[in-house]
Amino acid sequence: MHLNLQDLGFDEGGVVLVKRALRMAREGDAITVSGTASDLAVHLRAWCRSDGHEFRWSDQDGGYAVISRGPAEAQRWSGAERSGSSNPLEAGAIIDHPPQRWGLAPRGSLVESGAPEFHFAIADKVEVWSPDAVRTYSQAAAAQWDPAAAIPWDAEFDLPEEVEDAVVQVMTYLVENETAALIVPSRFIAQLHPHFREVMQVLAIQAADEARHVEVFTRRGLLKRRELGLSTAGGQASLQTLVEEPDFAIASFLLSVLGEGTFLSVLWFIVRFAPDPITSAVCRLSAQDEARHVAFGMSHIREHMNAEPRLRESLIHAVRSRHEALRYTAGLNSEVFDALVLMAAGSWEPAELKRGNQLLSALIQEMHASRRKRLMQVGFTEAEAEEISSLHTRNFM
Ligand SMILES: [Fe+2]
Numbered sequence: 001m002h003l004n005l006q007d008l009g010f011d012e013g014g015v016v017l018v019k020r021a022l023r024m025a026r027e028g029d030a031i032t033v034s035g036t037a038s039d040l041a042v043h044l045r046a047w048c049r050s051d052g053h054e055f056r057w058s059d060q061d062g063g064y065a066v067i068s069r070g071p072a073e074a075q076r077w078s079g080a081e082r083s084g085s086s087n088p089l090e091a092g093a094i095i096d097h098p099p100q101r102w103g104l105a106p107r108g109s110l111v112e113s114g115a116p117e118f119h120f121a122i123a124d125k126v127e128v129w130s131p132d133a134v135r136t137y138s139q140a141a142a143a144q145w146d147p148a149a150a151i152p153w154d155a156e157f158d159l160p161e162e163v164e165d166a167v168v169q170v171m172t173y174l175v176e177n178e179t180a181a182l183i184v185p186s187r188f189i190a191q192l193h194p195h196f197r198e199v200m201q202v203l204a205i206q207a208a209d210e211a212r213h214v215e216v217f218t219r220r221g222l223l224k225r226r227e228l229g230l231s232t233a234g235g236q237a238s239l240q241t242l243v244e245e246p247d248f249a250i251a252s253f254l255l256s257v258l259g260e261g262t263f264l265s266v267l268w269f270i271v272r273f274a275p276d277p278i279t280s281a282v283c284r285l286s287a288q289d290e291a292r293h294v295a296f297g298m299s300h301i302r303e304h305m306n307a308e309p310r311l312r313e314s315l316i317h318a319v320r321s322r323h324e325a326l327r328y329t330a331g332l333n334s335e336v337f338d339a340l341v342l343m344a345a346g347s348w349e350p351a352e353l354k355r356g357n358q359l360l361s362a363l364i365q366e367m368h369a370s371r372r373k374r375l376m377q378v379g380f381t382e383a384e385a386e387e388i389s390s391l392h393t394r395n396f397m
C-alpha cells in the first residue's frame with residue numbers, strides 16, 4: 001500500500017493518515033509513504049521508533065519511507081476489556097460488579113488495561129440499578145422548566161399582612177427542606193460507579209430540580225419581604241438525620257419514598273389553598289418534579305428489596321432509629337403548622353379557622369394513607385407499612 005501525503009506535514013495531520021494506513025495493513029506487512037513536506041523523513045523515523053514500527057528510507061523515485069507495522073499497537077490493546085454495553089436494554093449490558101479499574105470509561109467502551117483503580121463506594125448493580133432510570137432521565141430532561149418564564153412573577157395581588165407572613169413562613173420551611181433534597185442525591189452522585197450512567201444522570205437532574213425549587217420558593221418568600229421567616233432547631237434536627245445518612249438505599253428510602261412522597265401532599269395542599277397565583281404556580285411546578293423523584297425512588301427501592309430481601313429489615317430499622325433520635329424534638333414547627341392552617345382558612349374568622357384546621361387534619365391523614373400505600377407498593381406488608389408510616393418524622397420530609 002502506498003500513501004502520498006503530498007504537501008501535508010506529518011505534524012499537520014499526516015500522522016493520522018499514516019496510522020490509518022498501518023491499521024489497514026497486517027502485522028509485519030509494509031506500507032510506503034511519500035510527500036513533499038520538509039522533514040517528513042525525520043518525523044516519520046522518530047514516530048516509528050517510539051511506536052515500535054520498523055522504518056527504512058529509500059531514495060528511489062524522489063524518496064519514500066517503508067514502514068512495517070510492529071506488534072506494539074496490537075499488544076497494547078490485547079488486554080483491553082469491553083465494559084458492558086452502552087445500550088442498557090441489551091442482555092448483559094449492566095455488570096453486577098463493574099471493576100474499579102473501569103473508572104470513568106463510558107459503559108460499552110473498550111478499556112485499556114493498566115488504567116488506575118478508582119474508589120467508587122457504591123459499585124454494585126443490586127444497590128444502584130433500576131431499569132426505570134432510562135425513562136426517568138428522559139422524562140426529567142424534557143420536563144425542565146425555566147423559573148423566569150414559567151412563573152407569573154409580575155401577577156398583581158395584595159394579601160393581608162398576616163397571610164403574607166404565613167406564606168413567607170411556609171416558603172422558608174420549603175426552602176430548608178428543598179436544600180436537604182438537593183444535598184442528598186448530590187452526595188451520592190460522587191460515590192456512584194459511572195458504569196451506572198443513567199442512575200447518575202437521574203440523580204444529577206434531580207439535584208438540578210431541587211436547585212430550581214430552592215430558587216422559586218426563596219423568590220416567592222422575598223417577593224414582598226426583605227427577609228425569610230423562621231428556621232427551627234427541630235426542623236433542622238430532622239433534616240440532619242437525612243442529610244447525614246451514609247447508606248445510599250436508606251437515604252433514598254427516607255428521602256424519596258417517605259419524605260418527598262409526603263411532600264407531594266403538602267405541595268398539592270398549598271396549590272389548592274394558595275392565596276395568590278405565584279404561590280400556587282411555584283408549588284404546582286415543584287410538585288410535578290417531586291412526583292418523578294418519588295416514582296424513581298420507589299422503583300429503585302422495589303428493585304433493591306426484590307434482589308436483596310435483607311434490605312427490608314435495614315429500612316425498618318432505619319426508620320425506627322430515626323424516630324428514636326428525633327423523639328424529643330418538636331417535629332413540625334408550630335409556626336409552619338399555623339401558617340398552613342391560616343392559608344387554608346384564608347382569614348381569621350373563627351368558623352374559617354375551624355375549617356382550616358380540619359383541612360390540615362385531613363391532610364395529615366391523607367399523608368399517612370398515601371405513605372402506607374406507597375410502602376405496600378414497594379413491597380412491605382400492611383403491618384410494616386402501618387408501622388413505618390406512623391414513625392415517619394413529624395417534619396414531613
Ligand atoms: Fe424539591
Ligand SMILES: [Fe+2]
Nearest residue numbers: 181260290293
Ligand atoms: Fe425532590
